[in-house]
Amino acid sequence: MAMSSSSSSSSSVRLRMNPANYFRPSAAPSSLHLLRRLPVAASPLRLRAARATEGDARQLFDEMPRGVEEVGEEEEERQRRRLKIAVVGFGNYGQFLTRTLVRQGHTILAHSRSDYSAVAAELGATFFPDADDLCECHPDVVLLVTSILSTDSVLRSLPVHRLRRDTLFADVLSVKEFPKNLLLNTLPEEFDIICTHPMFGPESAGDGWAGLPFVFDEVRVRGGCPARRARADAFLDVFAREGCRMVEMSCAEHDANAAETQFLTHTVGRTLAMLELRPTPIDTKGYETLLRLVDNTCSDSFDLYNGLFMYNNNSTELLNRLEWAMDSVKKKLFDGLHDVLRKQLFEGSPPLDSGSAVAAVGSPVDDVAIGDGDVDSDYDEEEKE
Numbered sequence: 001m002a003m004s005s006s007s008s009s010s011s012s013v014r015l016r017m018n019p020a021n022y023f024r025p026s027a028a029p030s031s032l033h034l035l036r037r038l039p040v041a042a043s044p045l046r047l048r049a050a051r052a053t054e055g056d057a058r059q060l061f062d063e064m065p066r067g068v069e070e071v072g073e074e075e076e077e078r079q080r081r082r083l084k085i086a087v088v089g090f091g092n093y094g095q096f097l098t099r100t101l102v103r104q105g106h107t108i109l110a111h112s113r114s115d116y117s118a119v120a121a122e123l124g125a126t127f128f129p130d131a132d133d134l135c136e137c138h139p140d141v142v143l144l145v146t147s148i149l150s151t152d153s154v155l156r157s158l159p160v161h162r163l164r165r166d167t168l169f170a171d172v173l174s175v176k177e178f179p180k181n182l183l184l185n186t187l188p189e190e191f192d193i194i195c196t197h198p199m200f201g202p203e204s205a206g207d208g209w210a211g212l213p214f215v216f217d218e219v220r221v222r223g224g225c226p227a228r229r230a231r232a233d234a235f236l237d238v239f240a241r242e243g244c245r246m247v248e249m250s251c252a253e254h255d256a257n258a259a260e261t262q263f264l265t266h267t268v269g270r271t272l273a274m275l276e277l278r279p280t281p282i283d284t285k286g287y288e289t290l291l292r293l294v295d296n297t298c299s300d301s302f303d304l305y306n307g308l309f310m311y312n313n314n315s316t317e318l319l320n321r322l323e324w325a326m327d328s329v330k331k332k333l334f335d336g337l338h339d340v341l342r343k344q345l346f347e348g349s350p351p352l353d354s355g356s357a358v359a360a361v362g363s364p365v366d367d368v369a370i371g372d373g374d375v376d377s378d379y380d381e382e383e384k385e
Contacts, residue, residue: 083140088142093202104241108126112127149303149310165188166191177251192221194235199212217248256314269294272290
């Protein structure tokens with residue numbers, strides 16, 4: 001009985017170790033199965049058939065359409081370039097960026113002082129009311145989408161010690177020297193930094209981002225590490241894929257240009273808003289443009305405008321230039337008025353009484369006629385826009 005038991009046990013072991021049990025049979029046996037099933041004394045004809053079957057399988061994959069291989073490689077590359085991005089500041093602009101980031105397949109972790117959990121869920125993002133929980137998720141990129149005025153306090157409130165040492169920080173502020181210096185002075189040296197300014201928003205990018213300028217400055221990206229370089233490229237590719245006009249520019253150069261392109265625009269728009277302009281039945285195209293400028297600039301918060309002034313070293317100089325330009329235009333107008341009065345007084349033009357002359361150069365008297373006849377002869381033809 002002992003021998004029988006031993007024999008049975010041995011047989012059982014042999015059955016469990018049978019390699020055939022580890023291969024799932026399929027409807028179309030592979031060349032390996034065909035070779036395994038051949039008897040030991042297989043004829044040369046059968047061996048040639050087995051080799052032919054194996055060769056056909058190789059040929060099938062070798063002749064796979066080139067397009068299929070390329071699509072597979074592109075998808076694999078896209079998977080590698082997907083990022084986990086923490087959007088810090090989930091107001092209107094943070095939500096605006098998140099829509100595109102989620103559509104591209106990136107994982108979005110949102111954080112803000114207000115509770116946007118419902119909005120985040122609707123957009124496909126995860127909301128973290130606690131910054132510690134956010135940082136413990138170890139995002140690849142921390143994207144600061146805060147107001148200029150609050151950036152300092154928000155950055156210092158983040159528990160950056162809970163992040164990986166190779167985390168990439170980026171911002172989207174409308175000024176660039178200020179966040180550059182703040183990030184360099186606040187973050188550990190191991191963190192990478194890219195300062196960016198997408199020069200568009202929900203209003204101007206309603207039809208997409210194609211052709212719109214995206215300014216960036218790679219302040220600190222450690223090129224010696226391929227993974228860091230790949231992550232920085234993947235982040236910038238978010239905007240390149242949408243067709244943005246990628247403009248690499250230093251933060252100092254950006255602020256010098258933005259003082260004119262952005263701060264001046266907001267200043268003129270808010271100045272016109274003080275006039276309380278309204279549409280009229282005879283609006284010209286130019287006047288309609290001014291009304292749109294007022295709407296566009298005043299739809300942004302005053303904090304943004306104040307930040308453009310406070311945190312751009314070029315803004316004060318531009319305000320002084322704007323005042324000088326306005327004074328120059330006024331001087332040109334009044335100089336022309338004085339020339340008209342002098343002609344009337346000293347060159348034989350119909351004279352004006354002294355009261356009218358004084359009123360024309362700035363007395364409290366209103367509605368005084370400067371003259372008629374030849375005085376307005378140069379302006380008979382109405383100018384058209």
